[in-house]
Amino acid sequence: MAVDELDTRILRLLLEQPRTSVREYARVLGIARGTLQARLDRLERDGVITGTGPSLSPAALGHPVLAFVHIEVTQGHLDDVGDALAGVPEIVEAFSITGGGDLLTRVVARDNAHLEDVIQKLISLPGVVRTRTEVALRERVPHRLLPLVESIGRTSGK
Secondary structure (H helix, E strand, O other), rough: OOOOOOHHHHHHHHHHOOOOOHHHHHHHHHHOOHHHHHHHHHHHHHOOOOOOOOOOOOOOOOOOEEEEEEEEOOOOOHHHHHHOOOOOOOOOEHHHHHHHEEEEEEEOOOOHHHHHHHHHHHHHHEEEEEEEEEEEEOOOOOOOHHHHHHHHHHHHHH
């Protein structure tokens, strides 16, 4: 789907001021509220906007340890293991991948001992052959989409 310059301005506001009202966004953008709402509806329908909830900090929730766990799965059991991962609350994301392993999970834990317990739980899942864990030391670039949105907005106007 094409994201034009107005969409880019809308998305920028949503990212920078997520708790502002639609009426205020329309005022700041200098467009009618109906126009803004139609754009928001289209961006949601097209899957560009995928959520509106708050961003939560696992560290502030008592889980400051972040690790990436690669999981190798027995052939034919990828879906079963993927379904089982959904039952582990410390797994905040999981992806099928190419390369070394079949799944990559983002895991949070209270401390290193808790991380070890989570990894042992993963190893015991039927279909898991082995795991490889990498502990994150410090976040260097936080999750962000604004630079991408702005880049797309610049190229759509050309």
